[in-house]
Each structure stands twice: as structure tokens, then as C-alpha cells.
Amino acid sequence: MEKLIDLISQQVSAAFEKAGYDAALGRVAVSGRPDLCEYQCNGAMPAAKQYHKAPIVIAEEVVAQLKENPAFLSVEAVKPGFINLRLAPETVSSYVNAMATAEKFGLQTEDTPKTVVIDYGGANVAKPLHVGHIRPAIIGEAVKRLERYMGNTVIGDVHLGDWGLQMGLIIEGIREEHPELPYFDPDFQGEYPTEPPFTISQLEQIYPAASARSKVDPEFSARAHEATLKLQQGDPGYMAMWHHVMNVSVADLKKNYGNLNVDFDLWKGESDAEPYIAGMVQRLKDGGYAVESQGALVVEVQEPEDKKEIPPCIILKSDGATLYATTDLATLVQREEDYHPDKVLYVVDKRQALHFEQVFRTAKKSGIVRPETKLQFLGFGTMNGKDGKPFKTRDGGVMRLEYLISEISDTVKARILENNIITGDAVDEIAGVIAVAALKYGDLSNLATKDYAFDMDRFSAFEGNTGPYILYTIVRIKSILAKYAEKAGQMSDDLQILPPENQIEKDLMLQLSRFADNIHLAYRDTQPNVICAYIYDLASAVNRFYHETRILTEADEKKQQGYIALITLVKRVLETCIHILGFEAPEKM
Ligand code: ARG
Numbered sequence: 001m002e003k004l005i006d007l008i009s010q011q012v013s014a015a016f017e018k019a020g021y022d023a024a025l026g027r028v029a030v031s032g033r034p035d036l037c038e039y040q041c042n043g044a045m046p047a048a049k050q051y052h053k054a055p056i057v058i059a060e061e062v063v064a065q066l067k068e069n070p071a072f073l074s075v076e077a078v079k080p081g082f083i084n085l086r087l088a089p090e091t092v093s094s095y096v097n098a099m100a101t102a103e104k105f106g107l108q109t110e111d112t113p114k115t116v117v118i119d120y121g122g123a124n125v126a127k128p129l130h131v132g133h134i135r136p137a138i139i140g141e142a143v144k145r146l147e148r149y150m151g152n153t154v155i156g157d158v159h160l161g162d163w164g165l166q167m168g169l170i171i172e173g174i175r176e177e178h179p180e181l182p183y184f185d186p187d188f189q190g191e192y193p194t195e196p197p198f199t200i201s202q203l204e205q206i207y208p209a210a211s212a213r214s215k216v217d218p219e220f221s222a223r224a225h226e227a228t229l230k231l232q233q234g235d236p237g238y239m240a241m242w243h244h245v246m247n248v249s250v251a252d253l254k255k256n257y258g259n260l261n262v263d264f265d266l267w268k269g270e271s272d273a274e275p276y277i278a279g280m281v282q283r284l285k286d287g288g289y290a291v292e293s294q295g296a297l298v299v300e301v302q303e304p305e306d307k308k309e310i311p312p313c314i315i316l317k318s319d320g321a322t323l324y325a326t327t328d329l330a331t332l333v334q335r336e337e338d339y340h341p342d343k344v345l346y347v348v349d350k351r352q353a354l355h356f357e358q359v360f361r362t363a364k365k366s367g368i369v370r371p372e373t374k375l376q377f378l379g380f381g382t383m384n385g386k387d388g389k390p391f392k393t394r395d396g397g398v399m400r401l402e403y404l405i406s407e408i409s410d411t412v413k414a415r416i417l418e419n420n421i422i423t424g425d426a427v428d429e430i431a432g433v434i435a436v437a438a439l440k441y442g443d444l445s446n447l448a449t450k451d452y453a454f455d456m457d458r459f460s461a462f463e464g465n466t467g468p469y470i471l472y473t474i475v476r477i478k479s480i481l482a483k484y485a486e487k488a489g490q491m492s493d494d495l496q497i498l499p500p501e502n503q504i505e506k507d508l509m510l511q512l513s514r515f516a517d518n519i520h521l522a523y524r525d526t527q528p529n530v531i532c533a534y535i536y537d538l539a540s541a542v543n544r545f546y547h548e549t550r551i552l553t554e555a556d557e558k559k560q561q562g563y564i565a566l567i568t569l570v571k572r573v574l575e576t577c578i579h580i581l582g583f584e585a586p587e588k589m
Contacts, residue, residue: 001108005028019061042081045081059081071087106516107519120143120157122161122348123257124164125161125246128402135349135380139378141582143347143378157265158264162242164228170203172223186237192236196244203245229320283368378448438468440581445536471583477542508541535577
């Protein structure tokens, strides 16, 4: 389906043409002055320059062509040359009726679907998920769902940090406590135990302790580096230990991401790149891309047009150890082999921008990816506390995701209990659903690239620009529909939305009509916040309509059916949008 704004533009363009002017001048925009009109066309201003005439004269000529056009309620030329448009009520209602029956509300999806790999999440094995991992999970999940809704084939990969120094630290940390374990015995010939020598909570203590120690104990730190290298070279005991760490940690990560409604198609990690590294390095050497520099192997990525210095991408350290860039490049080799993607999108902390610039340049110049493959870095800002500093627990520690979710759930729960609509066991479950919406909407409604302040009270409020407010709106519509169905019996699906009778009703329909515009914008710019802004406006419009209209007590049956059809469509659009954003509405709240 074409967008309403495009349909209107076509009418105005035709009028420009009939009046003897270039049709391209007839592009309309949503009005900046909703008190004066719904849409406006400013084409008479550039036309004045082009045709050497007063803009108001041109505007009046165009308006004359549109006067009889039944699509409009009013068309006016206003000085210096604006064309102000109001749509006929039927234009608006027939558009939203068409939306109601069209697939995806008439959204035009990609005509040539693309294959897109999204690298998001990025949790580090054996470290608890903390607030730093909340943004990649939330933003990545929303972007993934949006790409999918647009018709693309999307593969979401968590890309675990499972191959770096933290593994060596854990290995050495465990050796300190249990040097007798067979994993550390180079002569061990038997089968390693199948049971891990630690639980998830022990594991989560081992890592921070080892990490802290490595900072003050150079000898321990050197051992951890050595252990990392040995692991990466495939030492059987260390590999067996690594498998334990992975099993215990990944099970816990799956649970945590699951609580956030975040799921991955691939649970790959840096370690999965290992088999591709040797070939990739050889290829970089053979192609003359990688050169030796102070013992290390590097690829120069500086370009003459660069304004700032881009340091070389380090592929191997002088001791042969691999680095972050090495696994990222080898992972691209793997992704190319497995999926041949049109685009690889990374949702990672914006402080890693330089790393990705180096990796992308190396991948492009060496042909690891095809020239047409799009490599995109979506760098997100930091989630701060209300004090503007990175979010911490009350005692200044790193806030674990689980605690954060449970704190929001408690805040939300208090509000639910105040409302007194839900009781018993359902309270906790619904508090969990609302908490996820509060957290995700609070994050996604900000531009991803910006830092933002996490504000528990504001995010979990049922009023204002919040996730719970959106849910509340959906729940309210559900309740009206349920009451209507109770009274009217079986509800038919083909109820017609009638032409709007007042501006509030019309504004609601106009807001509905902008669904595709906003989805396209969010998709084009990889900005889920556009969808948040859209649903906030839509929710506000439907709440105004609800306050002004007697829906359930309306005596005129046709009219009432029209209202029901209208709010049903609003509910469907809101539900679709929140599903893309990655949360759901409860039945009651
Ligand atoms: N594990 C990394 C971190 O915590 C993020 C991984 C991002 N993805 C990637 N392909 N490098 O910083």
C-alpha cells in the first residue's frame, strides 16, 4: 500500500503539473501547524524562483486545481505561498480501513530481502550479566525484530566473549584453590570428569577475584596470560576446563537473556573463530596486507583522506597470541562462508568504534568480505545513573542485570497493588512483564548513540512517555473490547471504521496512517526510538479519543461499531510495534 502522505503528494503534484509547473514541487509534509492544517506543501516557494512569479500567485493557481478534488476538505493558499491542506473525512477513514485488512497494515517490505547478521549481546562468559550488557541486548533485539519485520532474513548472534584473558584468569584462579585437579596435570591420560568443579555462583566469584589479583600480582598475571595462550593452542586439560566454564555460564546467560525477552539464533563466540584464524592470517600475509611491525603482525588501515590517525589493526602479538581484532576478522570469514550476508551489523558500546573501524577496513581491503557487503557499527552510549555517572549499585558495585530487573519488578508491583485490579499469584508475573517493558522502553526511547540516565521511578510510571503507559493503553482497549464483546456477543471482524466526526477522532486516524512512515524511518536509520515516539503519539491520541467519546454507551449501533473497529486497529498497531521493540502487554494491570 502506498503511504497516505505519498497519495496526497501525488494529488498535489498533479495539480502543480496542470497549473503548468514541475510536478516534483508538489511534495507535501505533515503540517508543522496542526491548528491550521493537517498537511502542507511549500512547493510554491522554490517554484517562484524557478518561474519568476510571486509564490502566492503560484499557490493560488495550484489551489484552484485542487478545489474540486474530493480527497480534500479544504485547500488554501496562505502568504507567502504555503498550501494548507485538510483531508476529507472519507479519505482518512478509507485509508485506515484499507490498513486494517492489508498484511502488515499495508507496509511495503523489502522487495529484495537481504541476509543480515546482527552481532549483539556480547556477554562475556563467566562474568555475570551486568547493566553494561543491557543496552546491546535490548537495542540489538529490537533492531533484529525490525529487520525481520521488513522481510529480511536475519541471524542474531550473541558473539560471546569466551576466548580471551578472562579464561586464563579463571583457569589460574581455579588452580590456586584446587591444584590437584586433573586439568592441570600435563601427564594426565584418563577421561576428565563430566561434572564441572564449580557452580555458577562459585564461578562468578572466581573471576573477579582472579581479575583483581592479576592487577596487583604480576606473576599471577603472567601465568594467566600463559594459560590463555595455552588454551588457545588447544591444551586438552584447559580445553576440558573451558567446556565446563562454557556449559555452566551459557545456561545461566540463556536464563537471563530469556527473562529480558531476548533470544539468539546463534550462540557462537570468539572461540568459534579459532579454526578460521590460521587461514585468515595466511591470506592476509599472502595478499601482502599484513606486515611485521615490532614483532607483531599488523594491517595498515590509514587512508590519505583520514582527518585523524587510525592506528594499524593488530592481527597477532609478537608472542603469536591472537587479539580481539583477530577473532572479529576470523568471525567475518566464518559468517561469509556460512551466510554470505548482505549486511553485518554490530550493536556494541560506542567506545569500541575505533576497533570496528580497523576491523571493517581490514576486512574490506583484504577481501574477507565482498565489496558490496555492508559492515555497520551501531555504537550505543552508556546507561548512567541519575547522577550522570555510569549506573552502579547503591554501594558502588557493578549492578547485575538480575537485580536490576527484580528492583524494577518490585517498583512496578507496588503500583499494581495500588490499582488493586490484579491479585494473587498473577501480580508477580504481570509485574515481571511490565518491568521488562519499563526497562526496554526506557532505553529504546532514547537515541541509541546517546548516553542516558536510568530513572527507575520515571521509567516504571504508568503515566507519561513510558513503557507501562503504552501497555496501559493497550490493556484499556482490551478491556473495552471485552466489555463490548460481552454485550454484543460474537464480534465480527469486518466492522468498518466510519469517517471521523471530529478532529480528535480524525487525528487518531491520521496518527494510525503514519505506521509505515515510521517503520520505514526507524529501519532506514536503525533507530528504534522512532517507533517509541510513534507509539507514544498513537497512545496519546487514542487516550484523548477515549476521554472524548462514549464508546460503550453509544446508542447508534453503526457508530459504535466504527469506534470498535478503530480502537481494534489501534490495539493491533500498538501490539505490533511493541512486539518489534521486544516486549508484550498483559491482559490486565
Ligand atoms: N564481549 C565484548 C565486550 O564485552 C563485546 C562483543 C561485541 N561483538 C564483537 N563482535 N566484537 O566488550
